[in-house]
Amino acid sequence: MGTVTTPDGIEIFFKDWGTGQPIVFSHGWPLSADDWDAQMLFFLGRGYRVIAHDRRGHGRSTQSGDGHDMDHYADDLAAVTAHLDLHDAVHVGHSTGGGEVAHYIARHGESRVAKAVLISAVPPLMVRTDANPGGLPKSVFDDLQAQLAANRSEFYRALPSGPFYGFNRPGAEPSEAIIANWWRQGMMGGAKAHYDGIVAFSQTDFTEDLKKITVPVLVMHGDDDQIVPYADSGPLSAKLVQNGTLKTYPGFPHGMPTTQAETINADLLAFLQS
Numbered sequence: 001m002g003t004v005t006t007p008d009g010i011e012i013f014f015k016d017w018g019t020g021q022p023i024v025f026s027h028g029w030p031l032s033a034d035d036w037d038a039q040m041l042f043f044l045g046r047g048y049r050v051i052a053h054d055r056r057g058h059g060r061s062t063q064s065g066d067g068h069d070m071d072h073y074a075d076d077l078a079a080v081t082a083h084l085d086l087h088d089a090v091h092v093g094h095s096t097g098g099g100e101v102a103h104y105i106a107r108h109g110e111s112r113v114a115k116a117v118l119i120s121a122v123p124p125l126m127v128r129t130d131a132n133p134g135g136l137p138k139s140v141f142d143d144l145q146a147q148l149a150a151n152r153s154e155f156y157r158a159l160p161s162g163p164f165y166g167f168n169r170p171g172a173e174p175s176e177a178i179i180a181n182w183w184r185q186g187m188m189g190g191a192k193a194h195y196d197g198i199v200a201f202s203q204t205d206f207t208e209d210l211k212k213i214t215v216p217v218l219v220m221h222g223d224d225d226q227i228v229p230y231a232d233s234g235p236l237s238a239k240l241v242q243n244g245t246l247k248t249y250p251g252f253p254h255g256m257p258t259t260q261a262e263t264i265n266a267d268l269l270a271f272l273q274s
Contacts, residue, residue: 004083006056008067012076013060014053014084018044021114022086023272025052026077028095028120029201030156030194031185032059035094038261039268046269053080055100057193059185068196070204074104081112090272092117094257095228096201099123102237106209117218117268120225120254123206123237132205134232141202148195156186163226166253178258210240217241218271220264222252245271 003011015033023043025036033052040050054061056076057068077100081089089112093101098121105113128135147155160182161167167174186194219241221234230248238246247267249256257264 003061004079006076006079008072010056010062010064010067010076012053012056012062012080014051014080015040016049016051016084018047018049020047020049021272022049022051022084022089024077024081024086024089024091025050026091026093026097026100027052027055027058028097029197030058030189031182032188034059034181034185035258039092039257039265042261042265043269048272051080051084051086053077054189055096055193055197057197058189060188063190063193065192066196068193069200070099070103071107073100073200074107077101077104078108087112088114090115090117092119092268093121094119095254096122096197099201099204099206102206102209102213103204105215106212110213110215113215115216115218115271116213117220117271118234118237119220119257119264120222120228121219121233121237122201122204122228123210123233124240125205125207126202126228126233132232136202136229138202141198144198145195148191148198152191152194153183153187156183160255164253165255165259166224166226168226169224169253175259178255182255206237207240210237211242213241214243216271216274217244218268219244219246220249220256220267221246222249222254222256222260224251225254227254 098118238244
């Protein structure tokens, strides 16, 4: 574990375990590097070097009042990879982290990157626009901000208890431990970062970023994702990148790296070894 200080004075916390080819994990909103526990232990045990950072304003990184946008997220990731002098790295991003990975590669180039994986990821664009008629109305994201501002703690119980992990589906068996861990990670971070982050993940258009990516990209998405709807995300991203593969998971929820870790890890390993 360590920290790196960005050019604008933000301290970014990261974990760095093991040796071998590096896998760099970018977490979703409003979580932390801890959300990758199942993946980091799995790949560490298979000879990889695993790295995960807390996004600015999240987890153990500086709770800054500004800079909560994709440009800063990508630059912070670049600061971590440069600090650790990573090469031949595989970048894996979940949800907002998928946007961070796409923007990082497009903005900073592929010289350090071998492959990328987008899991339940926000690209190409979440919000509905004239050019993106299949997106979600802006009012959906305005409501998320309103709930966060009104009672963040309550909001951070409701989201994992319901749509994030699909625990609101008939026959689902909610895990109190998973819900509590989501809440714990969320409450570690800063309310301002999380409030602004909703705009960052919903309104950033990653279309041009995706077109620039030439390394192999695996796009993994569940077709029962209630947070980032499948039809307007995964299939489109896989087509926009130059060397993309789409893997669709029937019935899997947004938080499938946690609830379906065994399946996701096996498919990630197969992609890394391909």
